Amino acid sequence: MRKKIRFQNTKAETAVYFCASLTGLLLIWYLAVRYTNLNKVMPSPFEVFAFVGSSFVKNIGSRILPFHILASLKRVFVGYFLACIIGIPLGIIMGCSRTGKAVIKPIFELLRPIPGLAWIPLAILWFGIGESSKYFIICVSAIVSIILNSYSGASQVDPILTGAAKMLGARPIQIFFYITLPSSVPQIFAGLQVGLSSSWMAVIAAEMIRASEGAGWIITTGMESGNTVQILSGMISIGLVGLLLASLLRLMERGLCAWNIQGK
Amino acid sequence: MKEKKLKYTLISVASIAAFLSVWYLVTDVFHIFPSSTFPSPVKVAQAFIRKLTVKTPDGGTLATHLAASLKVALYGYLLGIGIGVPLGILMGWFRKVDLIVKPIFDLVRPIPPVGWIPLMILWLGIGMRAKATVIFVSAVTPSIINAYTGIKQTNSVHIWVARTFGAKSLETLIKVGIPSALPMIFAGLKVSLGASWMALVAAEMLASTEGLGYMIQMNRMVGKADNIMVGMITIGLVGAMLTWILEKLENKLVKGGRTK
Numbered sequence: 001m002r003k004k005i006r007f008q009n010t011k012a013e014t015a016v017y018f019c020a021s022l023t024g025l026l027l028i029w030y031l032a033v034r035y036t037n038l039n040k041v042m043p044s045p046f047e048v049f050a051f052v053g054s055s056f057v058k059n060i061g062s063r064i065l066p067f068h069i070l071a072s073l074k075r076v077f078v079g080y081f082l083a084c085i086i087g088i089p090l091g092i093i094m095g096c097s098r099t100g101k102a103v104i105k106p107i108f109e110l111l112r113p114i115p116g117l118a119w120i121p122l123a124i125l126w127f128g129i130g131e132s133s134k135y136f137i138i139c140v141s142a143i144v145s146i147i148l149n150s151y152s153g154a155s156q157v158d159p160i161l162t163g164a165a166k167m168l169g170a171r172p173i174q175i176f177f178y179i180t181l182p183s184s185v186p187q188i189f190a191g192l193q194v195g196l197s198s199s200w201m202a203v204i205a206a207e208m209i210r211a212s213e214g215a216g217w218i219i220t221t222g223m224e225s226g227n228t229v230q231i232l233s234g235m236i237s238i239g240l241v242g243l244l245l246a247s248l249l250r251l252m253e254r255g256l257c258a259w260n261i262q263g264k
Numbered sequence: 265m266k267e268k269k270l271k272y273t274l275i276s277v278a279s280i281a282a283f284l285s286v287w288y289l290v291t292d293v294f295h296i297f298p299s300s301t302f303p304s305p306v307k308v309a310q311a312f313i314r315k316l317t318v319k320t321p322d323g324g325t326l327a328t329h330l331a332a333s334l335k336v337a338l339y340g341y342l343l344g345i346g347i348g349v350p351l352g353i354l355m356g357w358f359r360k361v362d363l364i365v366k367p368i369f370d371l372v373r374p375i376p377p378v379g380w381i382p383l384m385i386l387w388l389g390i391g392m393r394a395k396a397t398v399i400f401v402s403a404v405t406p407s408i409i410n411a412y413t414g415i416k417q418t419n420s421v422h423i424w425v426a427r428t429f430g431a432k433s434l435e436t437l438i439k440v441g442i443p444s445a446l447p448m449i450f451a452g453l454k455v456s457l458g459a460s461w462m463a464l465v466a467a468e469m470l471a472s473t474e475g476l477g478y479m480i481q482m483n484r485m486v487g488k489a490d491n492i493m494v495g496m497i498t499i500g501l502v503g504a505m506l507t508w509i510l511e512k513l514e515n516k517l518v519k520g521g522r523t524k
Binding site for chain 1: 272273275276277279280283301302363364365366367368370371372373374375376377378379380381382383385386387405406409413417451455458459461462465466469470477480481483484487489492493495496497499500501502503504507
């Protein structure tokens with residue numbers, strides 16, 4: 001008889017696959033480094049983990065790893081928060097009102113194609129090499145996808161729903177709060193996700209170009225000294241923090257728009 | 265209807281004109297900002313024309329920088345979406361693929377493409393390959409995410425109908441899942457394009473000897489804000505042109521589901 005593992009629930013299944021695929025990845029990495037000449041350019045995973053572990057007590061540069069991460073996170077939160085409070089309303093206004101769209105869209109379309117990171121040289125000229133230029137870069141990087149998704153969410157509302165509401169005598173403000181806003185929330189959250197990863201990327205880039213602490217600084221100094229272990233450790237911690245940020249946002253999404261979480 | 269359209273076009277034109285004139289007023293007329301750090305639109309336009317022929321201070325005309333950037337960006341981008349979209353679709357449709365790939369993807373995804381730059385420079389040098397790989401990484405992520413979400417958001421009623429009429433899983437995917445995910449996939453392609461273009465700029469700012477990112481970085485070092493803006497505008501324009509091509513393609517391929 002064929003044996004088959006039966007899972008009590010999907011959570012356990014997910015966890016098992018999660019562990020299996022990560023173990024597989026690590027195993028391939030380890031074996032590749034151990035038995036091929038890849039080890040000339042790539043340290044083994046354990047070396048990297050040991051480095052990450054030791055960096056919790058030993059300084060990299062002037063401070064320990066958690067403080068580097070905190071420095072980056074602080075920059076992200078300020079910039080990202082700015083992008084949210086500017087971007088979401090702008091996008092929704094563009095999606096709901098034709099006049100708003102006619103006013104905002106051309107300017108947005110002019111500035112949008114300029115990638116956030118292309119603002120770095122100008123930001124440094126304008127705000128110096130301190131914190132405010134980093135906030136600016138992070139905000140500019142995050143805001144585009146936030147505006148874009150809020151806009152497409154608000155403009156892709158099912159016209160049948162708005163039509164029905166109008167026919168039943170709903171006022172525009174009611175249509176906005178009961179139909180437009182709820183039905184654009186999933187799109188807005190998609191934008192927030194992309195925006196958060198953009199701002200995490202922007203902080204890394206900004207720190208790589210000009211900083212004396214932070215996660216981006218760790219990997220650039222690793223590059224300058226040819227220290228692959230430090231680069232990979234930096235990348236892993238950047239990845240883990242990014243994962244944490246994304247999961248936090250997903251938890252929030254689960255709370256705020258439960259109707260969109262079907263089969264996820 | 266036609267009159268209304270005209271009205272909104274006029275508002276748009278007025279909005280752009282207001283933007284440009286405010287820019288002009290705060291720089292050239294009232295001198296609120298020094299022109300060395302915030303040049304007026306007129307100065308930027310002059311610098312743009314100058315940059316078409318003059319090679320200083322960054323060792324290339326606008327056209328040579330642009331050609332270098334475009335080549336790398338398209339190379340990495342096409343590779344990224346070619347792998348990303350199918351992978352995202354598979355992850356969205358097949359539970360097993362989702363369960364196996366998602367953890368790895370979720371682990372690699374949060375590492376910003378820019379974060380790969382130091383490693384790629386160490387491994388591949390500062391040439392074309394390192395930059396193309398970084399762009400590949402940045403293009404692949406949004407295309408996976410959007411293809412995945414698009415498939416996940418397929419209307420279950422449509423799937424049930426297909427199943428009821430006897431369609432196999434693969435057939436349902438091709439006839440129901442992918443078409444209904446197409447708008448989302450195209451949104452992803454656009455985000456990918458933006459991300460690749462951005463990664464290109466970052467890669468060129470950090471390690472390059474040519475390209476638009478290199479150009480703006482060099483001009484920051486010599487403090488020429490007008491040339492920086494020329495570079496940014498070129499980056500923006502070309503990015504917009506590429507997006508426009510993508511949108512034309514989207515209008516051709518995506519049927520229905522759009523209210524315009």
